[in-house]
Structure formats: C-alpha cells, structure tokens
Amino acid sequence: MTARNAQERLLDVKGLTVEIDGRRGPAVIVDGIDLHVGKGETLGVVGESGCGKSLTMLSLMRLLPNKIKVTKGTAEFDGRDLHKMSTRELRKVRGGDIGFVFQDPMTSLNPVMRIGDQLCEPLIYHRKMAKADARKRAVELLRLVGIPGPEERLEAYPHELSGGMRQRVMIAIGLACDPKLLIADEPTTALDVTIQAQIVDLVKDLRNKLGMSVVWITHDLALIAGLADRVVVLYAGTVVEDAPVDDLYANPSHPYTRGLLASIPTLSDAPTARLSSIGGTPPEPGRRPAGCPFAPRCPLAMDICRREVPKLEPISSGGSHRAACFAVNKALKAA
C-alpha cells in the first residue's frame, strides 16, 4: 500500500495558524501547519493531548469554538479554499464531500434524535434523496459498519447503544454521502482494543472499496502503523516530522518522534526493567518557548535551538521525509 496518486492533492493546507483570545491575550495554538492529503491516501496525524489535532481539523470545517479563530493560512479542498467559501458553499461540502467522525460520539450525536433520522439528514440535505430512499440507504450504511439488526436500530436513540456501536454509527454518518475525504478524530480512543480492531478493519475495507482519502487523528503510533500511508507528527501546534509510514518507523528522525517511539512498550521487544522516557511535559499554548518548541525536553538541544525556530525540511533524497530539527539537518549536511 504505497501512497497512491500522492501528487494529486485532495486537501492542501498551508501555513494554518489558529489563535485563541485568552485571558492573558492572544495565544497561538496551531502554529503555521502544512498538511496535504493525496487522492486515495490515508494520512495519520499523531500528537499528544493538547497539541492542536482537533482544532486543526475543526478549523477546516469552520467549526471552531468561540474566541478561537484562524488567523493565517489557506486550506484548499479539491482546488477551493475552505476558509474563503461562502457559508452556503461550505455547508454543501461539510457532511457531503467531506465526512466527519468526531472525537466524542456522545456529544456529537444528537441524544434526543433517533439514529435513523440522524443518518437520513445528510442524505436528504446533500444528496436530495426522498425520505424512503434515504431510509433504505441508512439501513445499508448500518449494515456496512457491522451493526446487527439495522432495521430495528434505526429507531434507537444513541444512549441505547454501546460505545462501540455509537462509534460505528458516527462512522456511518461520516460515510453517508460517499465522501471524497473522511476526517476521523480519535474515533477509537475510548474503545477497547477488540472493538478498535473491528473499526480499524472496517475503515480499511471501506477505504479500499470506495477509494476515499482519510485523515485519521490519533495519539497512538501503534494504531496508525497499519492504517496510514503517511504520518505527520505534531508537537505544540507545529509539524515536527512528516514521512511515508515505513520511513517514519524505520528511520524516525526528529528527537520527539524518536523519544515517543522508544517510550512505547510493545508485545515483541524484550521486556526491560525500565522504559525509556521523555522528561518534562509539552508546553501549553501561550507558554511555548522561543525557538524550537521541543528544546526544553530535547536531549540534543543546542544554542541555536533556543533562539531560532527550525523549519520543516526534506531529509530524504526524494524529499518525502521531512523533519523540523537543527540537529537532524546538521547531521545530514555533515554526511
């Protein structure tokens, strides 16, 4: 599974900056991120809690909470800037060509609306289906995501389903209109590994059948390994590394990526007494250090790291593997 049509970009985000109007004045949360997703490609977006994964994706759909706004950058989808579209145009894309699965199904499913109606809504709105056809399609969708007895489930309310089933309903809604792009924000984080494995297999299967592109947001580097074509690692609102999936795990380059990978115990390593770990904690927005945001925790930090911000630069011959780190770039130039 190599990146298919990676050159042909379906989503192309450049210099995206998101700021919050906080109590101590404005603070940058997402700091000039570049992201792109090819047609049919699956992009994994990895990073720790608070690094800006959800806000990046919400900003694409212009669903940012109060006091948080995009201050710089462009986000082209299929050649058109999502941030410049009229609200009407945007509504057509949202839930239509771009399907969404949000982090928390309990807050994003409407608790007082039956599952069937929530599934039919986008079909009627985006695909102009008649009610009866929409219901037929809703049954198909529930079957597609592996929910048993789909006809009866149409009448159920969200609280009558288990966590795993709610998550599958969310995916069904995300897929309702055969989107070109599915954005899934930690769709399995709250679930057991067994249910997670079911959902990952489901999405892989659907992706291969429908040829859609996927952005899968997660903090789990193991989960994304078997799912993504390419992975972007975020730290404190910036992209620190971006690489084809095999490159990333074979040659992790940024000290943060390396530290993360080393600190994850696996089922195959010899179980050692102590885990390798990264000291310190990620900085909060508004309290990020000058220079490289990882410098306070980085074992390789040099003087320049505390003064200047490293740029995301190619580190492989083809240019597909990029990292933002002075030490990595210095080593490359020396070699």
Next chain:
Amino acid sequence: MSAEPLLRVENLVKHFHVRLGAFGEKAATVYALDDVSLDIQEGETLSLVGESGCGKSTTGFTILNLHRASGGKVIYKGQDLTRLDEKTMRLFRRDLQIVFQDPYSTLNPRMTVGEAIGEPMLFHKLTTRAQLKDKTAALLQDVGLPTRFASRYPHELSGGQRQRVVIARALACQPKFIVCDEAISALDVSIQAQIINLLLDLQEKYRLTYLFIAHDLAVVRHISTRVGVMYLGRLAELAPRDALFQTPLHPYTKALLSAVPETDPERERNRKRQILQGDVPSPLDPPSGCRFHTRCPIAMEVCSRTVPEWSAARPGHLVACHAVNSGVS
C-alpha cells in the same frame, strides 16, 4: 508460589442491585464479579486485563473493602477483610491504598499539594506537625516533583504531575499494597513511561505489592510478574507474565492479544488478526455456561451448558475453558 501470599482472595463475588426503566420500576442485578480467586504474593505486580466492564475495578474495590463483597473472602494478615466493620477496617486502610485513573477527581481542588500529601500522615499519626514539612518534601522528591510544588493547587499541575501527587499521597501511608486502577491510562504516551518507571522504582525501594489494572497489554507485559485475564466478571486465565504472552491458552486471551496494534507498519499490514465479533454481553444477563461462548471461535456444545472449571493447565498457569481442559485446543 509456595510462600504465604500477602493477600488471598477466595471465591469473591460482587453483585450490584440496580433499578432500571425510566422510573426505576424494574429491579435488576449486575453480576459484576463472580467467583474470583487469586493469591497476591508480596513484592509482585499482579495485573488484571480485559475489556471495559469486565470487573477489573470491581475486583480492586472489593478487595479493599471499598465495595462490600456479596460473597467470598479476602484474607489479609489472618483476617477476612470482607467481614470487618469500617472501624476495624481503618486499621488496615493504611496498608492498602488505591490510585485511580483520573487524578483530578481524586484530589480536593481546594487543598494544596502539600496538604493533600500531609493529611493521611496526620490521620494515621505517622508524623508530628514539626516533621510534617520535611516528610512531605521527601515524598515529593520520591515521586520526582520539586518541593516547591507543595504550595500549588491541583489545577496548576499537568495530568502527569497530578498523578505523581496522588502516588505521593498513597505512599504517605507507608502502604504494603497499592491497587493501581488504570493509573496511567489517561496520560500522554511520553508521560506514561515516566510514571511506569516511577512505579517500578518505588516498588523496589519500598517493596510494594501492586494490583495493576490496565487495558494496555503491552504496558502490562512490561511491568507484571503475573497477569490475570477477566471476562464478564470471571477470571478466564491467570499465569506468569511470559507464559501468558508466549503461550496463552484461553481463546479470549488469544483474541485480546491479537487485537493489540504494534509500531511496525509491515507487520501490521500483513498481520492476520483474529477479530472478536460483537460487543461484550450485558452483565445484567450474562450468558450461561462459559460466559465467553457467544463470541468464542471454538465454542462447543458443552460451553453453553456448563461453567468450565478453573484449573491448572500447567503449574501456576490457571485457565477456565472446556477446550483447554479436554485437550482440544
């Protein structure tokens, strides 16, 4: 395993009586824990794994007598804890501590870190007022926090720092046994490793015994002496760490292990997973016989009729499965 265990859990049962329906008109029973027996050896880390709702926390709570057992015994220092009243239990509380998943909800937001750590020491009369400050500082150092954090409030700390405070507070009682209930599950990956290392260091320093409840099997493999696998309120398998991960016997253990993703793209893509279908059945109405039979890939006729015996397939490797017992699997 010949030494006298620190804790002996015998046929522990816990049922919750709940009311269902919009007006609570229907009484029902949650069979949360059914006939669980295990010994916990001094200085070991015994882990419990299994899907959410399978009874891991209930086991921890019932052992500590934070939930009243519905049946069975928990023997500690010759006493059956399940029979003790709250007053007698207080004598044992000091030895037996618990650390939860969500450190925020277990710390009083109006108490400083120093007060939170000092309180149990004063309560159990483990210090004088004069020594309190030094002892608190020593505990903060033990868990890798600067002593100036004593004057901070919980909301001024990160998740990982709060978890360190909760661990320091548990240590303040000089306990013998700590139940770690998903103690690292809510933490970021880079912080998880720090806290795991801390728990290992403290175990060595103070000869602590852990009941480590977690759902991350890779973490469990890393830190455990023995591992118990639970399914719907019962133990499915219990074995020394390497035996469980290298030669799992119970079909549920095998399925759980095969669902764990690994940081190796090549392997992940080509891996044949044995995916469990469906969700865990409701503990309000658990399946008859072997509770796993509705999802088990090798279920036989007997499985829905008879509860499989809890027996040793090899020395120290216990399992409850008809197929294993009869040598089919």
